[in-house]
Amino acid sequence: MQKFGVFVAILSAAQAFAATAQTDEDAFVEANILGIFYHELGHAVIDIESVPIFGQEEDAADVFSILFIDWFFEEEAALELAYDVSLGFWGEALMRDAEGFDIAWWGVHGPDEQRFYNTVCLFYGGNPDMRDDFAADMELPEDRADYCPEEHDMAAESWGTILDDMEARSDGAAISFIEGSGFAADIIAAEITLLNDGMQLARPLAVAIRDCGEANAFYDPEAVEIVFCSEFEPYLRELAAVLD
Numbered sequence: 001m002q003k004f005g006v007f008v009a010i011l012s013a014a015q016a017f018a019a020t021a022q023t024d025e026d027a028f029v030e031a032n033i034l035g036i037f038y039h040e041l042g043h044a045v046i047d048i049e050s051v052p053i054f055g056q057e058e059d060a061a062d063v064f065s066i067l068f069i070d071w072f073f074e075e076e077a078a079l080e081l082a083y084d085v086s087l088g089f090w091g092e093a094l095m096r097d098a099e100g101f102d103i104a105w106w107g108v109h110g111p112d113e114q115r116f117y118n119t120v121c122l123f124y125g126g127n128p129d130m131r132d133d134f135a136a137d138m139e140l141p142e143d144r145a146d147y148c149p150e151e152h153d154m155a156a157e158s159w160g161t162i163l164d165d166m167e168a169r170s171d172g173a174a175i176s177f178i179e180g181s182g183f184a185a186d187i188i189a190a191e192i193t194l195l196n197d198g199m200q201l202a203r204p205l206a207v208a209i210r211d212c213g214e215a216n217a218f219y220d221p222e223a224v225e226i227v228f229c230s231e232f233e234p235y236l237r238e239l240a241a242v243l244d
């Protein structure tokens, strides 16, 4: 609730980020589509590149997602994405509370609040000099903030090795956008084109936007395919309304 004011301010700033974004809400939705896509790409890379994971794979995929934003965007755009993606987790927590659900302690994902602070911490840790306002806006406690640069460096070293291999590879495979249309499809298809310019995977990866009957996104290791459910975009618009 306290972060309400931040959200409005940032959404205004975020309009400058996305050429395709028409409204503040679109900018928030676009940022979270990217954040979720990178998270699923993290799962795909873990599988395809046989990345050893010590701990929860969901945490590793969250780390992958925020590192991508940290590494592959100019500072201003990265900052705007990081605000929206972090607040996406905060919005999930607000929505959960509003709907009267308890925190799913048994779930494979950490609680939304923890994912929020982990994301804020890693992003802040990637450039603490430039991002102290971000940490303050997100009310990252100093007790955690002190360790965020170390947390970031450890994560960057772990994932950096994997990404270096993917960037250096010349006989690998591409990511293919195979199905879907609309707002999310445009964003993800454009992102895939950029990714294919910069890196190759050990095996081909397919990405589809598909009706699933629920707001979800997942990596299917059998099909070596990321599915981004068409129900996710309207869900993200609801999430934006919860934060507004």
Ligand SMILES: [Zn+2]
Pocket (backbone or CB within 6 Å): 039, 040, 043, 058, 061
């Ligand atoms: Zn996941």
